[in-house]
Amino acid sequence: MDVLSDVLSVLRAGQPRSALVRWHGPWAQQFPPVPNAVGFRAVVQGNCVLLPTGAAPVRLGAGDVVLLPHGRGHVLADSSTTPPTTRASDPAAADFPDSRPLVIADTAGPSTVTLCGAYELAPEGHHPLLQDLPEVIHLDARVDGRTGLRAVLDMLGVELARPGLGTDAAIPALLDMLLLYALRAWFDETRTRQGTGWAAALRDPAIAAALHAIHRKPAHPWTVASLATLAGLSRAPFARRFTELVGQPPVRYLTWWRMTTAARLLRGSDVPLNVIADAVGYHSEFAFAVAFKRQYDTPPGRYRRSTDAIPH
Known part of the structure; x- marks a missing residue:
């Protein structure tokens, strides 16, 4: 599995929420911050303006998509x-009903149709990719090369409307495909930019090779030397570049990803602890439990019991 697909597989908890909303002007809705969710707004028909808290307005037309990776509070309005x-109509809210068409106000005037939704993040879902x-993120689905994003928006609109x-x-x-295509479009948009962070790491062939290897085989006994060889670099330059781009040293990232993978298995399956331990590179269940508790401040068995009530 490639890194982006793998990361997305552990981000969400439960079902994403969404609604097709028809707004009749004049209209404006305040959306409060949602710290543990990724929100999105897409314009199907008409135009509007998104007013992020403490940031410049973003004017939106049909085909525009806005991703809010950190659940930032904002206003969506006709002007x-x-x-x-x-109103109690934010798809990011915990008490929002099942995905369905929704009409806000019934006054006369021009209408704007939007797709609004949110992805609740898993407890272990705060991957550094999101932090970067x-x-x-403002994307135009009509831009050349974004036919996948446009197609997903069209299909989602049809399913919600009918x-x-x-x-x-x-x-x-x-919704999973929408998040994937939106992130892919953003990565493509930043491809020519210099800098550090996950976008730069996935553009760097050597570091990307190491990341893909870690994600494909988390149980493999990777070392800095073996990852460096795979990346085609000597040990010290590889370790420096990896740390600079990813934000943590290779072995620390490997351990973090192993524990994140284990948490996903504990949260979403009844696989025995010894099997999970082996799947993430620990031949001793005790050593696995020590490493897991170090990251999550709770033993794996207790972590599983604490998430039993969470819908998967």
Whole structure:
């Protein structure tokens, strides 16, 4: 599994939430911050403006997608001058109903249709890839090369507007694809930029090779030397470049990813602890438990029991 796919597989907890919303002007809604979720807004019809807290307005037209990786509070409105209101209609809210069409206000006037939604992050889902993302990512799905993003938006709109047999299965899958295509579009957009962080790490052939190897085989007895050889670099230059781009040394990242993978298995399966330990590179269940407790401040068995009530 490639790194981006692998990371996305551990980000979400439970079902993503979404709604097709028809707004009639004048309108403005305040969306409060949601610290443990990734939000998105996509414009299907019409235009509007997104007003992030403490940041410049973002004007949106049909085909525009906004990703809010850190759950930033914002206002969505027909105009920056319309006074905002707060209604219980935020798909990021815990009490939001199942995905469904939603009409906000029934006054006359031009209408704007948006897809609004949120992905609840898993307890172990705070991957450094997300931490590197800006507060607001604005993408135009009509740009050349983004046909996948546009297609997913169209299919999601159809499923929400006209639910049918299989819609409950289709919507979560389409939301996963939307997040993937949005992140892929952002990575493509930043491809020519210099700097550090995950976008730069995945653009660097040597470091990307090491990351892909760690994610494909977390149980392998990787060392800095073996990862450096795989990357085609000597040990010291590899360790420096990896740490600079990824934000932590290779062995620390390897351990972190092993524990993150273990947490996902504990949260989403009934696989025995000794099998999980072996799957993430620990031949001793005791050594695995010590490493897991060091990262999560709780033994793996207790972690599993504490998440038994969480829907997977």
